[in-house]
Amino acid sequence: MGRALISGLLRAGTRPEHLSVGESxxxxxxxxxxxxxxxxxxxxxxxxxxxxxVVLAVKPQEAASVLRPLAxxxxxxxxxxxxxxxxxxxxxxxxxxPGVPLLRAMPNRxxxxxxxxxxxxxxxxxxxxxxxxxEAVLRAVGEVVWVxxxxxxxxxxxxxxxxxxxxxxxxxxxxxxxxxxxxxELSARRLAAVTLYGAGLMAHSGSADLAQLRASVSSPGxxxxxxxxxxxxADLGGAVxxxxxxxTTRSRELAAxx
Numbered sequence: 001m002g003r004a005l006i007s008g009l010l011r012a013g014t015r016p017e018h019l020s021v022g023e024s025x026x027x028x029x030x031x032x033x034x035x036x037x038x039x040x041x042x043x044x045x046x047x048x049x050x051x052x053x054v055v056l057a058v059k060p061q062e063a064a065s066v067l068r069p070l071a072x073x074x075x076x077x078x079x080x081x082x083x084x085x086x087x088x089x090x091x092x093x094x095x096x097x098p099g100v101p102l103l104r105a106m107p108n109r110x111x112x113x114x115x116x117x118x119x120x121x122x123x124x125x126x127x128x129x130x131x132x133x134x135e136a137v138l139r140a141v142g143e144v145v146w147v148x149x150x151x152x153x154x155x156x157x158x159x160x161x162x163x164x165x166x167x168x169x170x171x172x173x174x175x176x177x178x179x180x181x182x183x184x185e186l187s188a189r190r191l192a193a194v195t196l197y198g199a200g201l202m203a204h205s206g207s208a209d210l211a212q213l214r215a216s217v218s219s220p221g222x223x224x225x226x227x228x229x230x231x232x233x234a235d236l237g238g239a240v241x242x243x244x245x246x247x248t249t250r251s252r253e254l255a256a257x258x
């Protein structure tokens with residue numbers, strides 16, 4: 001996700017010399033230099049020196065070991081810290097770097113293409129100017145939606161964080177059914193993928209709500225209505241609710257382990 005943010009900021013016009021990256025992997029540093037023109041450092045303290053905004057994009061189990069050595073420098077400089085780590089709560093982050101203004105954000109995988117959906121939460125102590133600065137960074141990879149409390153980020157994780165996998169699964173199942181009903185496999189896969197893409201564009205256009213878009217495709221007594229009736233009979237709505245509930249529960253379990 002760190003790479004996605006770097007790429008997005010560069011696409012948005014940020015100059016490479018205005019970005020500083022701490023990266024422990026030599027191979028990753030060489031790749032950033034070769035592909036994005038970013039000179040990353042193995043020294044995190046050097047990377048955050050002089051920064052107004054610091055993005056923490058590491059594995060959850062690495063968060064404490066990364067932040068603790070930087071606590072003094074962060075406390076003195078007081079940059080805004082944006083964590084994009086799944087599950088690690090603000091209370092834990094604050095223990096490892098006390099007194100630093102921080103907020104959490106949950107981008108999803110389409111951020112790699114600049115089409116991400118990011119849920120963000122800032123505690124009351126983080127003011128409007130800091131939120132605006134954070135949103136400017138996060139919008140480089142897509143749309144940002146603020147939530148009113150931190151536990152809601154677990155639902156964000158279930159909905160948009162894991163959400164691309166649900167749509168991929170639906171497209172996969174549609175392609176498989178199309179093949180079983182007589183289409184060539186390649187044709188079925190392509191039709192399913194392009195339908196997924198086009199439907200996503202329509203949903204994102206903002207011209208109508210999702211229910212209206214669904215109704216616009218459904219003629220009374222037609223093929224779409226027959227298919228939707230079969231999905232309703234199979235309790236698709238209940239299955240989707242249970243899926244998001246399971247993902248939300250798992251996100252909270254992982255947070256408790258962090």
